[in-house]
Amino acid sequence: MSETQERPAVLGRPIPAPAVTLETQAFWDAARQGRFLIKRCQACSEAHWYPRTLCPYCHSDRTAWEESPGTGVVYTFSIMRRSPTGPYAIGYVTLDEGPAMMTNFVGMAPEDLKIGARVRVKFQETEGDGPPAPVFELIP
Amino acid sequence: MSIRGRAYVMGAFEHPTRDAPDKTTAQLHAECARGALEDAGLGFDDVDAYFCAGDAPGFGGMSMIDYMGLRNARHMDTTETGGSSYLVHLNHACQAIAEGKVHVALITLAGRPRHGGARPGGRMAASASAGLSDGAPEQGFENIYGGSTHNTYGMCAMRHMYEYGTTSEQLAWIKVAASHHAQWNDHAFLKDVVTVDDVVNSRMIADPLHLLDCCVVTDGGGAVVVTSPEVAKSLKRPRVKVLGAAEAPRTPMGGRSLDLTTCAAVWSGPPAFAEAGVTPADIKYASIYDSFTITVLMTLEDLGFCPKGQGGRFVADGNLISGVGRLPFNTDGGGLCNNHPTNRGGITKIIETVRQLRGEAHPRVQVRDCDVALAHGTGGSLGVRHAAATVIMEREA
Numbered sequence: 001m002s003e004t005q006e007r008p009a010v011l012g013r014p015i016p017a018p019a020v021t022l023e024t025q026a027f028w029d030a031a032r033q034g035r036f037l038i039k040r041c042q043a044c045s046e047a048h049w050y051p052r053t054l055c056p057y058c059h060s061d062r063t064a065w066e067e068s069p070g071t072g073v074v075y076t077f078s079i080m081r082r083s084p085t086g087p088y089a090i091g092y093v094t095l096d097e098g099p100a101m102m103t104n105f106v107g108m109a110p111e112d113l114k115i116g117a118r119v120r121v122k123f124q125e126t127e128g129d130g131p132p133a134p135v136f137e138l139i140p
Numbered sequence: 141m142s143i144r145g146r147a148y149v150m151g152a153f154e155h156p157t158r159d160a161p162d163k164t165t166a167q168l169h170a171e172c173a174r175g176a177l178e179d180a181g182l183g184f185d186d187v188d189a190y191f192c193a194g195d196a197p198g199f200g201g202m203s204m205i206d207y208m209g210l211r212n213a214r215h216m217d218t219t220e221t222g223g224s225s226y227l228v229h230l231n232h233a234c235q236a237i238a239e240g241k242v243h244v245a246l247i248t249l250a251g252r253p254r255h256g257g258a259r260p261g262g263r264m265a266a267s268a269s270a271g272l273s274d275g276a277p278e279q280g281f282e283n284i285y286g287g288s289t290h291n292t293y294g295m296c297a298m299r300h301m302y303e304y305g306t307t308s309e310q311l312a313w314i315k316v317a318a319s320h321h322a323q324w325n326d327h328a329f330l331k332d333v334v335t336v337d338d339v340v341n342s343r344m345i346a347d348p349l350h351l352l353d354c355c356v357v358t359d360g361g362g363a364v365v366v367t368s369p370e371v372a373k374s375l376k377r378p379r380v381k382v383l384g385a386a387e388a389p390r391t392p393m394g395g396r397s398l399d400l401t402t403c404a405a406v407w408s409g410p411p412a413f414a415e416a417g418v419t420p421a422d423i424k425y426a427s428i429y430d431s432f433t434i435t436v437l438m439t440l441e442d443l444g445f446c447p448k449g450q451g452g453r454f455v456a457d458g459n460l461i462s463g464v465g466r467l468p469f470n471t472d473g474g475g476l477c478n479n480h481p482t483n484r485g486g487i488t489k490i491i492e493t494v495r496q497l498r499g500e501a502h503p504r505v506q507v508r509d510c511d512v513a514l515a516h517g518t519g520g521s522l523g524v525r526h527a528a529a530t531v532i533m534e535r536e537a
Contacts, residue, residue, distance in 0.1 A: 024281075049394065090285050090295065104285050
C-alpha cells in the first residue's frame with residue numbers, strides 16, 4: 001500500500017485579506033461573527049451586491065444591511081488549473097435575494113461543480129489579520 | 141454631430157518586434173508614432189492631438205507628448221478602457237476632428253510585458269494593507285478570489301456553453317482561422333497552422349479555455365494617425381474614411397440580471413452601424429478583439445453577424461478564414477497568433493482594418509473588393525466589467 005496515497009482533488013485556495021472600506025466595514029465585522037450581510041434599498045426594495053451606501057438602482061441612500069442565509073445557485077464558474085496551490089474555482093452565485101456575486105467555490109471535486117447547483121455561503125479565514133471571506137460550498 | 145465622413149485614418153504602423161529586451165516602453169511608443177506618421181506622409185510637428193491609455197509611461201499623455209516632442213499638441217485624451225482604449229480613442233479623435241478642433245490626431249500603444257512590464261494574465265491585485273482602504277469599491281469583494289483574464293473569460297465561455305450548447309470544438313475554429321492567416325505574416329508570434337484537435341488537446345488553463353484559446357503575450361505596439369478630410373486629401377496614401385463609431389461600458393451594476401453571455405458590443409454595435417448607414421451584411425472584413433476565442437464568438441453574435449447563441453455554428457468550418465468563409469477576420473493572425481502588444485489588442489485591430497481597406501494586406505489573405513470593414517475592441521474583463529468600441533470604415537474610391 002502506498003504511504004503517500006493521493007487525496008481526491010478538492011477545490012480551494014488560500015484567500016488574501018480583503019480590502020475593507022468605510023462603506024463595507026459592517027459587512028466584514030459581521031463576517032468575523034459568521035454572519036453574512038447584504039445591502040437592500042429601503043426606497044426601492046432591491047437587494048444589490050457588492051454593498052454600497054447609495055443604491056445602484058434608484059440611487060437612494062436609504063440602504064440597510066440585512067442578514068442573508070447566503071443560499072443561491074451557481075451562475076457560472078471556471079476552474080483555474082494554473083495555480084501553485086492546486087486548482088480552484090472562481091465563479092458567480094445568484095443569491096436567492098436576486099443579485100449575483102463573485103466568489104470561490106470550495107470543498108467539492110471539480111467534476112461535482114455544475115451551473116445551477118444549490119450552494120450555501122461559508123466563511124474562510126484569510127491571510128494575515130484579514131476578516132474571513134465568503135466562499136460557497138454545495139448544499140448536499 | 142455625426143462623425144460620418146468627417147475623419148480619415150491616414151497612417152497606420154505595427155511595430156515589427158514581438159520581443160523587446162533592448163527598448164524602453166517610451167521608445168516603443170515613439171517608434172510606433174514615427175512609423176505611423178511616416179506611413180501617412182506627415183511629421184511630428186503636424187500632430188495637434190495625442191491619444192494614449194494606461195500603457196503609456198509616466199503622467200498620462202503629458203510624459204509622452206514631452207518625450208516625443210509633440211510641440212504642437214493642443215488636445216489630448218487618455219481614456220483608459222484596457223485593450224479597447226485605442227478604438228475609443230479613434231472615436232474620440234474623429235469627434236474632435238469633426239468639431240474642427242484638431243486636424244491630425246496620433247494614437248499610440250506600446251509595452252513590453254515579456255521584459256518587466258505588467259505581468260500578463262496575472263491575478264487581480266488583492267489589497268492586504270492594514271487599516272481602511274479607499275481604493276476601487278469592488279476590490280474587497282472581487283480581487284480576493286484569484287481572478288485572472290483566463291478564468292474570468294472562462295466564466296463567460298462556461299455560461300455560453302450552458303445556455304447555447306457552444307462547444308470547445310466550435311471555439312477552436314476561431315483559433316484555427318487566426319492561425320491560417322498568421323502563417324502568411326512574417327512578424328506573427330505564432331506562425332504554425334493549427335487544427336481543431338490541436339486546440340482542444342492543448343492543456344487546460346481555466347475551464348473551458350485551453351492554452352490555444354488564449355492570445356499571445358508580446359512586446360511591441362502600434363500607432364495610427366487620424367486626419368481631417370482636408371489633410372487627408374493632401375496626402376498620397378489611400379483614404380480610409382470613418383463612417384461610424386460607438387462605445388459602451390458593461391458592468392455587473394449591482395448584480396441584478398447578470399448576463400455573462402452578452403458583451404458591450406450589443407450596445408456599441410447598433411449605433412456604429414446606424415451612423416455608418418451599413419449593416420453587418422455589408423462588412424467585407426472584420427477585426428474582432430480576440431483576447432480569447434470566446435471574446436470573438438460573443439462579439440460576433442452581439443454585433444449581429446449571427447443570431448444570439450449561434451456564434452458556435454457561425455465560426456465553425458472555416459467561416460472566418462479569408463478566401464474560405466463568409467466573414468474574413470483578423471487576417472494578420474490577430475491577438476491569438478500574431479500580436480497582442482502589452483496585453484492590449486486594440487491598435488492592431490485598427491491597423492489590419494486599414495491594411496485591408498487599402499488593399500495592403502498580405503496577398504494570401506487580402507479580401508477582394510474590400511470596401512467596408514469593421515474594427516471592434518473589448519477591454520477590461522468580459523467576465524467582470526469591460527468596455528467596447530466599434531468603428532466602421534470605408535475605402536474612399
